[in-house]
Amino acid sequence: MSRLHVAVVGAAGYVGAALVEALGKQTRWQVVPVVRADHERHRTAGGYDVLINAACPSKRFWAEHNPEADHAETVDKTRLLREGWRWDRFVQISSISARTQLDTVYGRHRAEAEQLCSGGDTFVVRLGPMYGGDYRKGVLADMAADRPVFASGRSRQSFAPVDWCADWVAEHLDDTGLREVGARTTVTLAEVRDAVGSRSEFAKDYVDDQFPVTATGSDWPEAAAAIDWLAGRVTGVRAN
Numbered sequence: 001m002s003r004l005h006v007a008v009v010g011a012a013g014y015v016g017a018a019l020v021e022a023l024g025k026q027t028r029w030q031v032v033p034v035v036r037a038d039h040e041r042h043r044t045a046g047g048y049d050v051l052i053n054a055a056c057p058s059k060r061f062w063a064e065h066n067p068e069a070d071h072a073e074t075v076d077k078t079r080l081l082r083e084g085w086r087w088d089r090f091v092q093i094s095s096i097s098a099r100t101q102l103d104t105v106y107g108r109h110r111a112e113a114e115q116l117c118s119g120g121d122t123f124v125v126r127l128g129p130m131y132g133g134d135y136r137k138g139v140l141a142d143m144a145a146d147r148p149v150f151a152s153g154r155s156r157q158s159f160a161p162v163d164w165c166a167d168w169v170a171e172h173l174d175d176t177g178l179r180e181v182g183a184r185t186t187v188t189l190a191e192v193r194d195a196v197g198s199r200s201e202f203a204k205d206y207v208d209d210q211f212p213v214t215a216t217g218s219d220w221p222e223a224a225a226a227i228d229w230l231a232g233r234v235t236g237v238r239a240n
Helices: 014-024 036-043 060-065 067-084 105-115 139-144 162-171 189-196 225-239
Strands: 004-009 029-034 048-053 087-095 122-127 177-181
Touching: 004 014, 014 029, 014 087, 014 162, 029 036, 048 067, 060 067, 060 105, 067 087, 067 105, 087 105, 139 189, 139 225, 162 177, 189 225
Parallel strands: 004 029, 004 048, 048 087, 087 122, 122 177
Antiparallel strands: none
């Protein structure tokens, strides 16, 4: 039986790269990684059984200072993928921030992009905070480097390994509707910082809760597992 073609747009990104690897482990799929340089070639190459948009930028600070560029990369790009590519199923990789951060440019644009994704042939996946893989930015990276964290230490977040999130998406490409995905438990940012001995200060009294509100599974990861992972990062940063 021939394999189904799945294109991953944003294949060089943090989540995109993990999705390419996760899908490559399944015999069902013929994976087509799409990066910016070959975007047009793959767009005109033919139809895809599944088109995954993992290309929305994840730079919250950059979005606040470049709202027009973030809109182009998030909302306009989603529209172009849906209207300019041929696909049977569409999967939008979004963020829980589309629900929790509507007071920010980043959150509003992700929510707007989600609104373009309707119909029984579409699946929207909101991912929560992640770690592992080629992790370079975010609150855990700030803690590893003892940099200020611009959120309250009371913030509860559902840290989950990016590889686990990618495996979950790969197993659920036939789903429809909207699902939030992350750890099944939460941990506060203060608990993480104190457990690893980070010297980061919480520079903003803004409670940034990031955890799924749709049903989670009993086999989903524990958020506190991020502490052991971060402890190794803190040790490595200080050793250098």
